[in-house]
Amino acid sequence: MxxxxxxxxxxxxxxxxxxxxxxxxxxxxxxxxxxxxxxxxxxxxxxxxxxxxxxxxxxxxxxxxxxNIHYSTRQILNLAEKKRIAGLAAREVTNGQSLAFSIGTTPEIVMQALMGHENLAVFTNNLNVAFTASGNASFQVTIAGGRLRHGDRDILGINTTEFFNRYKVDIGIFGVAGVDEDGTLLDFHEDEVAARQSILANCRQSFLVLDHTKFGRTAHVRGGQLTDVHAIFTDAPVPDGIAAHLAGTSTQVFIAGNEA
CATH class of the missing domain: 1.10.10.10 (Winged helix-like DNA-binding domain superfamily/Winged helix DNA-binding domain)
Incomplete structure (x- = not known):
């Protein structure tokens, strides 16, 4: 399994x-x-x-x-790459920090990589993340309320954006459906963008976690720019055009397998 x-x-x-x-x-x-x-x-x-x-x-x-590809499919596609990304992102988290997690398979795998940490405060609308985090007795887990999306096991809507707006966390961890050539972050639903933007507005550091297949992948709902986030965690160098957009900005790029 x-x-x-x-x-x-x-x-x-x-x-x-x-x-x-x-x-x-x-x-x-x-x-x-x-x-x-x-x-x-x-x-x-x-x-x-x-x-x-x-x-x-x-x-x-x-x-x-x-x-969008069904969640069960996304869970297994590029799994090895996602695990490397998750391990890299987890090393940037210290014990006792507060974290907001969005929907998606890569944030879920980041949570799995964090299970050896202690005393994390986790805020999420992703039930897969919440269930995983509940396995560590030192973690405090708070979840958003609202209507459940069955396939993705997440909660979206106005209640979710209000939920994230109630907290100020150390790190926000989220993925996206795709990144356009000009660095625009893309998703498939307005509610997904709203939840992600709410996390971004209420965290001290923002971690975008995504494998290389998301660069150039199309989706139709706009939601910010790559330069809005503090750090990008991926498994391969970003395409040249996107790298040009990042040049001279404060956004850091971490590439799994190239930590040095």
């Missing part, structure tokens, strides 16, 4: 590979993993039933484009 999804490590690797390549045949997957085509068919059938992939002639491909 990976994340909250009951799949095998091989299935996670298949999903990641197909998402990046756009298509894979059953025969190629069988050869790549050194198993029979029957085994691969069982694997991909399970992934298709979860909505992570879909069958096509001779193989599998990502599901049809939608407003």
């Amino acid at each position: 990976l994340g909250n999804v009951d799949i095998s490590k091989r299935q996670a690797e298949i999903a990641d590979l197909v998402q990046k390549a756009g298509f894979a045949s059953v025969e190629d997957l069988a050869e790549r993993f050194g198993v029979t085509t029957q085994t691969i068919r069982r694997d991909v059938n399970g992934l298709c039933e979860l909505g992570i992939l879909r069958r096509t002639h001779g193989g599998v491909e990502p599901p049809a484009p939608a407003a």
Whole structure:
């Protein structure tokens, strides 16, 4: 079981590979993993039933484009990269600090990386983050109230923005759906942007955590600029155009695997 999804490590690797390549045949997957085509068919059938992939002639491909990739899919895509990003961000947090967490899979994995810390105060509208944080008895966990989005297990709306506006935290930790070429931060829903902007306005330091696939990824709701955040944590150098926008600003870029 990976994340909250009951799949095998091989299935996670298949999903990641197909998402990046756009298509894979059953025969190629069988050869790549050194198993029979029957085994691969069982694997991909399970992934298709979860909505992570879909069958096509001779193989599998990502599901049809939608407003956003389902949370269960996002939990396993680029998982190794997200864990490296999370570990890097966690090293910038000290015991006893207060943290606001937004929605998304990478902030959730950052929370997992923080479980060895002590006496953190966690404020969040992300139930996955809250559930993870509750496993450390020294943490104080406060969650937003309101209507639950079932697939994403988060809470959005006016109650959420008012929730974050009630606190001033040491660090705000959030992700985005995408970053445009001009450095604009993008999401799929106005409520997602409102919650993120509320965290940004009420934290002393802001950590944007995102893997390299978010750079250049399109979404249609604008919500600030990369230069609005104090630190960016990612797994690869940012594209040249975005790096140019960051040049001369106070925004720091931390690249997992390149800590020096």
